[in-house]
Amino acid sequence: MATISDVARLAGVSISTVSYAVTGTRPISEKTRKRIETAMNDLGYAPNALARGLKSKRSRIIALSFPSQTANIDLTGLEYILAASNHAQELDYHLLLWTTEVDAPADLRKLINQNLVEGVLVLQVKLQDQRIKVLQEIGIPFAMIGRTAKVEGLDFVGTDYDQCARVAVKHLFDLGHRRIGFVNQPQEIVDTGLGVAVRVQAALTRATKKVGMSVKTLFCENSHEAGKEAFRNLMELDPNITAVICLNEQCAPGIMAGALDHGWRIPADFSVVSILMASQVAQMSTPAMTTVSASAEEICRSGVEMLIRRLDEVTSAPVQQLVPGELVVRGTSGPARL
Amino acid sequence: MATISDVARLAGVSISTVSYAVTGTRPISEKTRKRIETAMNDLGYAPNALARGLKSKRSRIIALSFPSQTANIDLTGLEYILAASNHAQELDYHLLLWTTEVDAPADLRKLINQNLVEGVLVLQVKLQDQRIKVLQEIGIPFAMIGRTAKVEGLDFVGTDYDQCARVAVKHLFDLGHRRIGFVNQPQEIVDTGLGVAVRVQAALTRATKKVGMSVKTLFCENSHEAGKEAFRNLMELDPNITAVICLNEQCAPGIMAGALDHGWRIPADFSVVSILMASQVAQMSTPAMTTVSASAEEICRSGVEMLIRRLDEVTSAPVQQLVPGELVVRGTSGPARL
């Protein structure tokens, strides 16, 4: 593999001139620049990332922390990962996928101490997240997709859950629904304090109270069967419920199946609205699911940019951004039954 | 951040002694080793990955090529990514996620020329895959999850599609089905030569012919609606079809919906078997889907190990492995209607 001195020799210039030509940090005469360029092309030269990183203290590698065990393994998660990766590459950064658990701070510390990554993009953020403490202690730049309980001074971009809740509730309210259910993630996930699960629940409580709606909340395992059971449980809690808001990709179709078993048609007798569900998933159910979601693309793009900007401007003010969700009415929501 | 000379100074030894203590490539007296260890702990020392990689020519970074546009964006894909990442980390390697397109060989070349990654794990392999040519030309070690048309001399691990097809066909045959449909990925995906789509189709043709079954093949877009339409089209092709084998996570539920619309119950009147569907997804449909799949965990573990072994033993014989699928009978397959 060609090195910078190969290029210098072939172009008949010094090593530093090649370096300056590559980085553009110093004016080069048109003539020598041309010579250097052809030499680079002839040799198929590309700067050695390791050497460059070692010298410049800029590896151009960011880590994406996505805990694979505690995370929601759903298509929405995949959307986030791919969007972050694509955007990092557009900005000429490499993305290191880091899937160890939230509760393994030693591993994270070890990763960072290696000086390989310049910054960390934190996904699946919990209200109390051990990773954040580690990152702060070490003093490495990071940005969160989502947010911890205390966000003072931290960079993050996330979905505006309050707005999403209001939009979802208003949609159902306008359709005449007054008594609804909310089906959240599994109890153990909520108990670990996964930000989205806790916050959406709180936001829905506020939003329904404001318009005078009744809401019964349930946790639900990530499976179809659990969704069916959740529906039955809701009916026991309040048989007059006419709609459900759901924050659980896997169980939403189960809820619909439960309603069908109950003898109800969707959306004639019962409505389902999913919050934060990828459109791909929304289209998998029968009928396709009405959703309120923010764009993973937009959120991750923003998060990656935020992080990379932070690498240069360590001291500038924190950037905190909430992206509003959008209501997409598909086939699972309609007027409340009488 | 502490460096090796900090450790050496604190422990009162030379730099090289610390290095040997860390790498273990030379005997160190118990006494000095202890001193070095405490010094490392006190300083929170970890070797600088960039410097180490530069010197040793081993970055301990592998790339995972997962083209995000042409790929199937489904949960099965996510399973593969996470499994590969987890296993790489277990083996003390970093995993770089690389999501640019298959048809952008220049980008791939650029990545590799940077000398950052030691090897590449190639996912979503097509029969004619430009990435493979690039990797071979450059001479960087790689392994495929899946396989190209010509695999001579190449490392790969994949699912045994022939066996999967036989198992799925036998399952339906034993239940009395004689006329079935096969619903593949979208036409354009098959046309690009995605290995799995082409090979499963061929394998099913062989397997059905062997037992004297009739099979009508259809392509289908990745959506629920397309699945419903696929069902209608199948009925036009052959109204006597009693079952479908499906290779399309997104449209499988649509096929079931189509059957319901047609007035058929599942599995009493119509059976659906999915090939290569993650169990999580299988459990999302109503009823849960009968599947024939190999374990993503096992395949990726094998692929990562294969690649990392290849980094050491450049010349040893290629490893080629096909993992058999397993039939899991859930709720969508039953005796053929009369």
Add this chain to the structure above:
DNA sequence: CTGTTAGCGCCTTCAA
């Protein structure tokens, strides 16, 4: 506008 040179942090040969 261009060249010389001192490291970045580490591994490893050579010497003791």
Add this chain to the structure above:
DNA sequence: TTGAAGGCGCTAACAG
């Protein structure tokens, strides 16, 4: 069993 020293490929002063 230990140390000294060169160099991996590159960047960025410093010096013309």
